[in-house]
Amino acid sequence: MTRTTKKAAAKLNAAISGAIKRFAPPxxxxxxxxxxxxxxxxxxxxxxxxxxxxxxxxxxxxxxxxxxxxxxxxxxxxxxxxxxxxxxxxxxxxxxxxxxxxxxxxxxxxxxxxxxxxxxxxxxxxxxxxxxxxxxxxxxxxxxxxxxxxxxxxxxxxxxxxxxxxxxxxxxxxxxxxxxxxxxxxxxxxxxxxxxxxxxxxxxxxxxxxxxxxxxxxxxxxxxxxxxxxxxxxERWCHRCPECGEYSEIVFDAIHFEPEAKRVRGKKVWSLKGGVSWACPACGCLIPEETMRRQPAKWIAxxxxxxxxxxxxxxxxxxxxxxxPWEKIVLKFLDAKNDPQRLKVVYNTLLGQLWEDRGDLEDEDTMLTRREDYGTRPDGTPVEL
Ligand SMILES: [Zn+2]
CATH class of the missing domain: 3.40.50.300 (P-loop containing nucleotide triphosphate hydrolases)
Structure with missing residues (x-):
């Protein structure tokens, strides 16, 4: 092809693509x-x-x-x-x-x-x-x-x-x-x-x-x-466990943390020892938040x-x-756990769970008390050491 015919062909192509664009559906x-x-x-x-x-x-x-x-x-x-x-x-x-x-x-x-x-x-x-x-x-x-x-x-x-x-x-x-x-x-x-x-x-x-x-x-x-x-x-949003490859939803019950309570001006203030991790329900492995945030995830119906x-x-x-951050969710939970009205807000707006007026809240509290103080029996009474 000569230079002039090449030029003419390019011109024609441009005209055609322009026309296609003009008449193409939105x-x-x-x-x-x-x-x-x-x-x-x-x-x-x-x-x-x-x-x-x-x-x-x-x-x-x-x-x-x-x-x-x-x-x-x-x-x-x-x-x-x-x-x-x-x-x-x-x-x-x-x-x-x-x-x-x-x-x-x-x-x-x-x-x-x-x-x-x-x-x-x-x-x-x-x-x-x-x-x-x-x-x-x-x-x-x-x-x-x-x-x-x-x-x-x-x-x-x-x-x-x-x-x-x-x-x-x-x-x-x-x-x-x-x-x-x-x-x-x-x-x-x-x-x-x-x-x-x-x-x-x-x-x-x-x-x-x-x-x-x-x-x-x-x-x-x-x-x-x-x-x-x-x-x-x-459908629930499920993450892949890096250890076993199973996909599971990350729910509060499978979140692991170590709470620490201090008293500041007579008020209890919570903090966490170490990071927050997730226990895979399929294999039981504990996986840190940073790792889970990079894992593939998908909706499962x-x-x-x-x-x-x-x-x-x-x-x-x-x-x-x-x-x-998971730490924020955990700390909000710890701050609210003795006040049903505030705890309801944490359940609804952070844990994404329905609130039930139920008797087992005391059990959650007892469980946390046990974590922070090993001198307590499961029923909450102090152990004489
Ligand atoms: Zn697993």
Missing amino acids: ESLTVDEWADKHRRLSPESSAEAGPWRTKRTPYLEEPMRAFTDPKVHKIVMVAASQVGKSELELNIIGYIIDQDPGSILYVHPTIDDARKFSRLRVAPMIRDSKPLKAKVHDVKAKDSGNTILQKSFPGGMLTLTGSNSASALASTPARYIIGDERDRWATSAGTEGDPWALAEARQATFYNAKAVEVSTPTIKGASNIETSFYQGTQ ENPDAYKKGVRSFWLNAFSSPWT
């Missing part, structure tokens, strides 16, 4: 891919402001992927605090607005919660993401048609409301329902009954409807999110058949959170 992304590309964490709500990276919280990848799986119509996430569950919901909202628009009903426990979330989390997300900023107009702009609780975008509308507001729950049709802190919802929206049922009725006309239900767990037997979890695939019904459910405690 990019098809999953929620996590969209977030990696377009989402930025806002400085006012994140200690790690900047581009979103799914690999920072790898456990959120699968719940985000599930959202674009056409076979899945409901995603349930039971999670401790500070694992990124609000970011999961925000990524889903951003994806909907930009990629698959439709009406969204985003329900919080109360209207005040909804207003706060809109101002502190939704507005900064829109401001800091280019494609969202281009589609959702600023509330302050004249004639934007937007308010704190209602944001319109091409092809849809985001309505934020509270579980106690029957009017919003019962009025607008919605293809998407996202329920936040589900265990703190009102048991009845005014006199209209179960708020979740009211919201779900809004989806009746959509063949491609999706629902997302998220919460920290609360009290055993009285937890809505627990009921929803058991209707789904019941206890009820995989629920996938056929289109419901995927995930349960996550704080031991996998990159922002929560």
Whole structure:
């Protein structure tokens, strides 16, 4: 080929690829891919402001992927605090607005919660993401048609409301329902009954409807999110043991630590001797936290058949959170262990467990007392040495 024909061929190729780009359908992304590309964490709500990276919280990848799986119509996430569950919901909202628009009903426990979330989390997300900023107009702009609780975008509308507001729950049709802190919802929206049922009725006309239900767990037997979890695939985030290769969930009962109590100005202050480790339930080996944090992990479903019904459910405690060292969890537990109200918060928000009002708390206490003082019998009475 002569130089001129080469040039002409290159020109033609460029013209063809330009035409392909122009006529190609819009990019098809999953929620996590969209977030990696377009989402930025806002400085006012994140200690790690900047581009979103799914690999920072790898456990959120699968719940985000599930959202674009056409076979899945409901995603349930039971999670401790500070694992990124609000970011999961925000990524889903951003994806909907930009990629698959439709009406969204985003329900919080109360209207005040909804207003706060809109101002502190939704507005900064829109401001800091280019494609969202281009589609959702600023509330302050004249004639934007937007308010704190209602944001319109091409092809849809985001309505934020509270579980106690029957009017919003019962009025607008919605293809998407996202329920936040589900265990703190009102048991009845005014006199209209179960708020979740009211919201779900809004989806009746959509063949491609999706629902997302998220919460920290609360009290055993009285937890809505627990009921929803058991209707789904019941997936738990499991780490591979470096010794035996088995995958298991890291739970508090398998965490090993040596507590040490001191009295400072008459108050008991806890510290730990040495590091915190995990006992693998399969082989019994003790593995330090630093090692476990580098181990591969994946979701394992206890009820995989629920996938056929289109419901995927995930349960996550704080031991996998990159922002929560295990020592912090253990020390919070030790500080709270004699105060049922504070201990309940530790169970729900850190251990990611339902709280049971039960008699065996005394046993946990006795067990810890034995660890710190060997001159005590298992029943708590002192041994005469
Ligand atoms: Zn093992």
